[in-house]
Amino acid sequence: MKITERMLLSGNEAVALAAHNAGVALGTGYPGTPSTEILETFADLGGHAQWSPNEKTALEVGLGSAFGGGRTLVTMKHVGLNVAADPLFTAAYTGVSGALIIVSADDPGMASSQNEQDNRHYAQAACLPMLEPSDSQEAFDFMAAAIEISEQWRIPVLLRMTTRICHSKTIVKPRPLPPPSPASFQCDIQGRVMIPAYARIAHKKLRQKIKKIAAWNETSGLNKIVEGDQALGIISSGVSVVHAREAAPEASLLKLGMTHPLPLESIRCFAEKMDRCLVIEEGDPYLVDAIRAAGISVEGKDDMYRFGELNVNRVRRIVKGDVSQETPPPKGKPPQLCLGCPHRSVFEILRKLDCIVAGDIGCYTLGVLPPFEAMDSCVCMGASIGVGLGLRRVLPGEQARRVVSIIGDSTFVHSGVTGLIEMVYNPPATGHVVIIVDNGTTAMTGLQEHPATGRTLDHQPTGKVVLEDLARSIGVPNVHVIDPSKNQDQFEKILRESLQKEELTLLIARRPCILAAKKIREYEKAAEIAECECCAEMEE
Amino acid sequence: MAGKIANIIVAGLGGQGVLKASDIISEAVFLAGFDIKKSEVHGMSQRGGSVCSDIRYGEAVFSPMVPEGEADYLVVLSEDQVENNRHQLREGGVLITPSMIDENKLTNKKSLNVALLGVLSRNMDIDRSFWLDSIRANLPEKIHEVNFQAFEIGRSIGN
Numbered sequence: 001m002k003i004t005e006r007m008l009l010s011g012n013e014a015v016a017l018a019a020h021n022a023g024v025a026l027g028t029g030y031p032g033t034p035s036t037e038i039l040e041t042f043a044d045l046g047g048h049a050q051w052s053p054n055e056k057t058a059l060e061v062g063l064g065s066a067f068g069g070g071r072t073l074v075t076m077k078h079v080g081l082n083v084a085a086d087p088l089f090t091a092a093y094t095g096v097s098g099a100l101i102i103v104s105a106d107d108p109g110m111a112s113s114q115n116e117q118d119n120r121h122y123a124q125a126a127c128l129p130m131l132e133p134s135d136s137q138e139a140f141d142f143m144a145a146a147i148e149i150s151e152q153w154r155i156p157v158l159l160r161m162t163t164r165i166c167h168s169k170t171i172v173k174p175r176p177l178p179p180p181s182p183a184s185f186q187c188d189i190q191g192r193v194m195i196p197a198y199a200r201i202a203h204k205k206l207r208q209k210i211k212k213i214a215a216w217n218e219t220s221g222l223n224k225i226v227e228g229d230q231a232l233g234i235i236s237s238g239v240s241v242v243h244a245r246e247a248a249p250e251a252s253l254l255k256l257g258m259t260h261p262l263p264l265e266s267i268r269c270f271a272e273k274m275d276r277c278l279v280i281e282e283g284d285p286y287l288v289d290a291i292r293a294a295g296i297s298v299e300g301k302d303d304m305y306r307f308g309e310l311n312v313n314r315v316r317r318i319v320k321g322d323v324s325q326e327t328p329p330p331k332g333k334p335p336q337l338c339l340g341c342p343h344r345s346v347f348e349i350l351r352k353l354d355c356i357v358a359g360d361i362g363c364y365t366l367g368v369l370p371p372f373e374a375m376d377s378c379v380c381m382g383a384s385i386g387v388g389l390g391l392r393r394v395l396p397g398e399q400a401r402r403v404v405s406i407i408g409d410s411t412f413v414h415s416g417v418t419g420l421i422e423m424v425y426n427p428p429a430t431g432h433v434v435i436i437v438d439n440g441t442t443a444m445t446g447l448q449e450h451p452a453t454g455r456t457l458d459h460q461p462t463g464k465v466v467l468e469d470l471a472r473s474i475g476v477p478n479v480h481v482i483d484p485s486k487n488q489d490q491f492e493k494i495l496r497e498s499l500q501k502e503e504l505t506l507l508i509a510r511r512p513c514i515l516a517a518k519k520i521r522e523y524e525k526a527a528e529i530a531e532c533e534c535c536a537e538m539e540e
Numbered sequence: 541m542a543g544k545i546a547n548i549i550v551a552g553l554g555g556q557g558v559l560k561a562s563d564i565i566s567e568a569v570f571l572a573g574f575d576i577k578k579s580e581v582h583g584m585s586q587r588g589g590s591v592c593s594d595i596r597y598g599e600a601v602f603s604p605m606v607p608e609g610e611a612d613y614l615v616v617l618s619e620d621q622v623e624n625n626r627h628q629l630r631e632g633g634v635l636i637t638p639s640m641i642d643e644n645k646l647t648n649k650k651s652l653n654v655a656l657l658g659v660l661s662r663n664m665d666i667d668r669s670f671w672l673d674s675i676r677a678n679l680p681e682k683i684h685e686v687n688f689q690a691f692e693i694g695r696s697i698g699n
């Protein structure tokens with residue numbers, strides 16, 4: 001990316017550029033649409049970015065970096081914050097020495113997610129400041145502001161984006177940002193070791209801190225009023241702001257940039273001046289509930305607008321109070337497994353053998369669609385193994401012997417490992433069969449590396465987790481590695497035998513994703529050349 | 541609202557170059573000095589499913605999404621995606637589809653998206669040089685020439 005005075009950037013690119021300009025020392029995360037490009041762009045700009053096995057690990061590494069005084073960025077999609085929720089809540093207690101900015105990229109409307117989750121609740125639940133940009137310029141500005149807030153108040157800050165902010169391109173005028181202080185460790189045992197005695201103190205401190213931040217937010221400059229008629233006042237945040245400006249250009253608008261803790265006095269003052277005050281927000285009634293709980297009378301949207309994204313048409317309807325049925329848009333063509341995808345033959349065989357299939361998250365989830373229809377459940381990253389084991393426990397023997405768990409390589413590393421350990425520890429009477437469909441990449445989000453590819457975020461060779469060795473070492477008795485496209489008959493034969501065996505089996509169906517194969521060969525070749533040059537130098 | 545906003549929708553199937561085409565339009569408009577917002581949803585949709593991208597430009601653009609039924613131009617890269625996107629077009633809006641291009645004239649059939657941008661460019665008041673600069677900026681050098689040709693083929697068709 002060439003940095004110029006006026007740029008056309010996606011929200012993700014704008015966050016990365018701000019991180020770069022602010023001298024962020026480390027970016028960690030797990031790829032997840034719509035957040036993925038933030039770390040990729042940060043790396044392209046020369047920043048140090050790395051994919052972690054999952055979001056919990058990413059946040060823990062990020063927290064350590066911020067304990068050491070570094071400016072740190074951790075990125076994930078909305079469901080990823082569930083995985084990272086454990087360290088998140090305690091990170092609020094410990095606080096940070098440097099800056100810790102956690103991006104939650106929500107997906108209202110579920111363009112590529114398994115649920116529609118409004119992560120503004122996490123800010124409230126964990127008691128953390130949260131900023132919500134409404135275009136790419138604000139994504140840049142709010143990333144910069146988040147770093148300032150995090151350093152000033154020594155607290156992690158949530159930067160909440162949504163699909164339309166992450167992936168929309170709008171004009172950005174970037175600017176230089178104040179440089180970071182050098183990283184350095186300062187001992188603070190009471191502040192960072194959360195045994196109950198210290199955590200009780202930390203919780204009280206956190207609540208006091210957030211009260212002070214709430215008072216500061218009344219005049220922080222992050223919330224803006226666009227003057228208009230007093231007949232209608234709109235309170236809004238994130239992408240809903242721009243829909244509202246367009247749908248009701250005559251209205252007064254209070255645009256909230258920091259949505260936790262809320263500037264309730266500013267909101268009260270705004271609402272009191274209006275004949276009618278309406279809250280326009282995408283997803284859950286987060287703002288409207290909080291504002292009403294403060295005793296401020298405002299109007300919210302009908303529950304029908306809780307589902308899916310907002311847009312200008314829908315906001316016009318909300319303003320009018322129109323609750324008539326909406327016309328659904330004509331159906332497009334659904335996505336499908338690529339022609340030549342190595343997962344295809346696996347699903348064909350699973351269907352042929354009439355397996356009960358506990359599935360997982362990745363492009364192989366498309367195995368649920370015709371012509372395969374070979375998936376019976378899909379819940380969250382890693383759930384396939386646990387769900388399969390649970391099914392094996394309760395189903396009558398004949399049905400239990402048909403249960404198979406299927407999981408991708410990246411998903412397995414993310415949160416399948418503990419499922420496999422559970423399988424070894426509590427094996428069902430009928431045994432169990434797990435298939436890792438290993439296509440050598442994180443295909444769903446656009447071909448990212450992961451610990452089992454043996455390459456870092458920027459495709460350089462690094463330590464590699466060998467899945468079959470891992471499985472054998474934790475005690476899975478039967479481990480097979482097969483190319484499912486080349487040896488379809490053999491794959492079917494082994495699967496058939498494994499289902500009858502009443503033992504534990506891991507089948508690794510290994511063949512590179514057809515979209516990634518060419519690039520993987522290039523990376524491997526580059527690594528070979530680098531190794532040869534290294535040997536040559538040593539010989540000299 | 542300040543000034544008139546022009547609304548463009550590019551639609552097609554994952555893998556056809558819908559996002560690339562919308563990037564090229566966006567950058568041409570950006571280079572011409574307008575305020576611009578481009579919006580898309582990708583992810584699973586990359587895998588052969590319907591893909592759609594919105595571009596809006598003018599003096600000041602608010603929402604990045606084209607309000608339903610208000611597209612001035614609808615560019616569809618796949619004939620079978622015309623019907624499910626037609627509702628996006630405003631009355632009197634311009635529909636641009638692959639049937640307008642003689643594919644045999646294209647050196648590389650993958651440049652169909654750029655040929656359709658040639659057709660679109662006839663309707664938009666954006667200097668030709670910005671289009672060419674944008675194609676240059678968005679595509680690898682070795683396919684510049686093929687795409688310039690495709691663009692001119694589309695541009696010569698008119699509407």
